[in-house]
Amino acid sequence: MGEPKFNRRSADDRRRLLIDAALRCLAQHGADGLSTRTIAAEAGVSLGLINHYYRHKDDLIADAYHSAASELLAAMQAEVDRVPASDARGRLSAFVRASFSGQVLNPDLFKVWLAFWSLSTRSVRVQEVHDTTYGDYRSLLERLLADLAAARGIEGFDARLAAIGLSALLDGLWLEWCLNATTFTPDEGIAMTERWIDGFVGTATGHC
Amino acid sequence: MGEPKFNRRSADDRRRLLIDAALRCLAQHGADGLSTRTIAAEAGVSLGLINHYYRHKDDLIADAYHSAASELLAAMQAEVDRVPASDARGRLSAFVRASFSGQVLNPDLFKVWLAFWSLSTRSVRVQEVHDTTYGDYRSLLERLLADLAAARGIEGFDARLAAIGLSALLDGLWLEWCLNATTFTPDEGIAMTERWIDGFVGTATGHC
DNA sequence: GTCCGTCTTGAACGTTTGTTCAACTATGCT
DNA sequence: AGCATAGTTGAACAAACGTTCAAGACGGAC
Numbered sequence: 001m002g003e004p005k006f007n008r009r010s011a012d013d014r015r016r017l018l019i020d021a022a023l024r025c026l027a028q029h030g031a032d033g034l035s036t037r038t039i040a041a042e043a044g045v046s047l048g049l050i051n052h053y054y055r056h057k058d059d060l061i062a063d064a065y066h067s068a069a070s071e072l073l074a075a076m077q078a079e080v081d082r083v084p085a086s087d088a089r090g091r092l093s094a095f096v097r098a099s100f101s102g103q104v105l106n107p108d109l110f111k112v113w114l115a116f117w118s119l120s121t122r123s124v125r126v127q128e129v130h131d132t133t134y135g136d137y138r139s140l141l142e143r144l145l146a147d148l149a150a151a152r153g154i155e156g157f158d159a160r161l162a163a164i165g166l167s168a169l170l171d172g173l174w175l176e177w178c179l180n181a182t183t184f185t186p187d188e189g190i191a192m193t194e195r196w197i198d199g200f201v202g203t204a205t206g207h208c
Numbered sequence: 209m210g211e212p213k214f215n216r217r218s219a220d221d222r223r224r225l226l227i228d229a230a231l232r233c234l235a236q237h238g239a240d241g242l243s244t245r246t247i248a249a250e251a252g253v254s255l256g257l258i259n260h261y262y263r264h265k266d267d268l269i270a271d272a273y274h275s276a277a278s279e280l281l282a283a284m285q286a287e288v289d290r291v292p293a294s295d296a297r298g299r300l301s302a303f304v305r306a307s308f309s310g311q312v313l314n315p316d317l318f319k320v321w322l323a324f325w326s327l328s329t330r331s332v333r334v335q336e337v338h339d340t341t342y343g344d345y346r347s348l349l350e351r352l353l354a355d356l357a358a359a360r361g362i363e364g365f366d367a368r369l370a371a372i373g374l375s376a377l378l379d380g381l382w383l384e385w386c387l388n389a390t391t392f393t394p395d396e397g398i399a400m401t402e403r404w405i406d407g408f409v410g411t412a413t414g415h416c
Numbered sequence: 417g418t419c420c421g422t423c424t425t426g427a428a429c430g431t432t433t434g435t436t437c438a439a440c441t442a443t444g445c446t
Numbered sequence: 447a448g449c450a451t452a453g454t455t456g457a458a459c460a461a462a463c464g465t466t467c468a469a470g471a472c473g474g475a476c
Contacts, residue, residue: 008442008453030329031239036434046455051435111329117387118322121238121315131388138391164384164392165400169373172380176372179325180339183346184372192373199407216423216472244464254425259465 006045014053015063017043022064027108031115034061062125065116069133075103077140088148095144096193099170100186110178138163148201162200169196214253222261223271225251230272235316239323242269270333273324277341283311285348296356297405303352304401307378308394318386346371356409370408377404 009017021043025034036057040047054060079098083090098104120126142163149157173189217225229251233242244265248255262268287306291298306312328334350371357365381397 004442005440006442006454011453014453031326032330035432037432048435048437048455048457049453052454055435057434107329111326114322114326114329118239118319118326120387121319121322122240134384134388161392161396161400164396165377165381165404168380168384168400169377170380171383172376172378173373175379175383176342176376179328180342184369188369188372192369192376195408196373196404200403212472213470214424214472219423222423243462245462255427256425256465256467257423260424263465265464 011053014045014049017045018050018053018060019064019067022060023068023112026064026112026115030111031118034115058119058123058125061115061119062123062129065119065126066129066133068112068116069129069137072104073133073137073140080140080144085147088144088151092144092148092197093194095141096170096190096197099174099193100189105174105177105186105189107178107181110174138167141167145201148197152201154201157201165200166193166196169193219261222253222257225253226258226261226268227272227275230268231276231320234272234320234323238319239326242323266327266331266333269323269327270331270337273327273334273337274341276320276324277337277345280312281341281345281348288348288352293355296352296359300352300356300405301402303349304378304398304405307382307401308398313382313385313394313397315386315389318382346375349375353409356405360409362409365409373408374401374404377401 018039022034022039025038025042029038036050037047039060040050043049050057050060054063076095076098079094080091083094085091103109116126116130120130142159145162145166146157146159149159170193173184173192176183177186177189226247230242230247233246233250237246244258245255247268248258251257258265258268262271284303284306287302288299291302293299311317324334324338328338350367353370353374354365354367357367378401381392381400384391385394385397
């Protein structure tokens with residue numbers, strides 16, 4: 001007669017439910033407001049279920065980090081792929097534009113990442129997730145930059161260093177904007193980054 | 209006869225003692241390991257003393273943020289001032305070198321800043337400290353960049369935007385290195401930043 | 417030497433934390 | 447229909463948290 005007190009789900013469904021709930025909690029309350037009880041309430045399940053699927057809270061957060069980072073990277077890649085491979089410069093611009101879109105330039109997302117970074121200094125599990133996902137992120141940038149250098153016939157271009165510099169500039173602008181959104185506008189951020197790209201690629205061979 | 213169980217100190221001395229202890233705790237254990245009991249133990253005082261000088265723990269952290277940021281900025285300014293004002297480019301290089309010195313490029317310091325950033329999204333008190341200290345930081349950079357542009361006779365130079373970009377690049381490289389020190393060396397970071405400066409100042413007028 | 421003011425102490429309180437586990441129940445199988 | 451399995455629950459636990467406050471002790475004033 002009465003409604004069932006709970007439904008049974010597959011392990012994959014449950015894990016996704018818990019991960020999404022954890023990400024919402026992090027976005028809302030930051031790292032300090034993230035407790036097993038908060039996550040359970042947000043997911044609409046009982047407290048004990050979390051420890052049934054994750055031995056420790058940190059394991060869930062590591063999974064959430066991996067999920068969020070993968071999703072973000074996939075979204076960036078999709079934006080890049082809207083531009084044909086023949087237009088190497090345009091693909092790079094698509095990446096930059098995506099980096100300053102409302103989905104990324106978001107104080108809530110910043111709170112989530114702050115929590116991940118904090119935990120990565122304490123948990124090797126999270127540290128590993130960071131290393132792999134950030135490596136993928138930089139690989140994408142490196143490929144885009146190398147393609148551009150190749151298209152312009154630039155030789156001896158250090159794509160690795162360029163990718164590190166560009167990702168640092170993007171991350172730094174993202175960081176500053178999330179900490180205080182009044183210092184500059186997203187458009188100014190885009191202009192600054194575009195200029196960096198042109199400067200770096202333009203002077204890579206030592207001439208103009 | 210016996211040693212006194214405690215010594216009385218001035219309010220300023222006590223506050224400094226507590227601030228330094230809090231900073232050491234943050235460097236060691238990060239934001240999560242920071243409790244009033246840990247700070248008290250590190251400072252060698254009783255638990256109650258903290259709440260005697262600071263109504264709330266966040267007030268102590270805000271004070272610690274202000275202290276650490278001021279000290280860091282003063283150290284940077286001192287390094288810059290070792291180069292004569294006539295050498296605008298050299299002063300900027302001194303700032304860059306100081307940014308990649310062992311004192312700054314330090315995972316322990318990173319943990320401290322992570323805690324400050326996390327708290328700044330929650331406490332208006334800490335947010336205010338961030339806004340003022342970061343404003344000072346960017347003002348110094350802006351002055352150095354404007355001096356360089358003036359020395360080179362560049363007109364229409366947007367020092368504000370340049371300072372934002374340079375600080376973002378520096379912060380981004382600092383962030384990446386602290387999260388994973390194997391991706392690039394400090395010297396590579398210096399080279400990248402120097403190149404950014406030359407590129408930005410060189411192309412500011414639109415010619416080579 | 418004694419006294420007073422206040423700086424300092426540490427026990428105590430009420431929350432909240434992560435984790436455990438015995439009990440319960442939905443669900444597929446026979 | 448009933449059984450076995452396993453997904454789910456929520457009470458319980460010990461530990462740690464920030465904060466309060468009455469009691470204690472140092473150190474200067476007299």
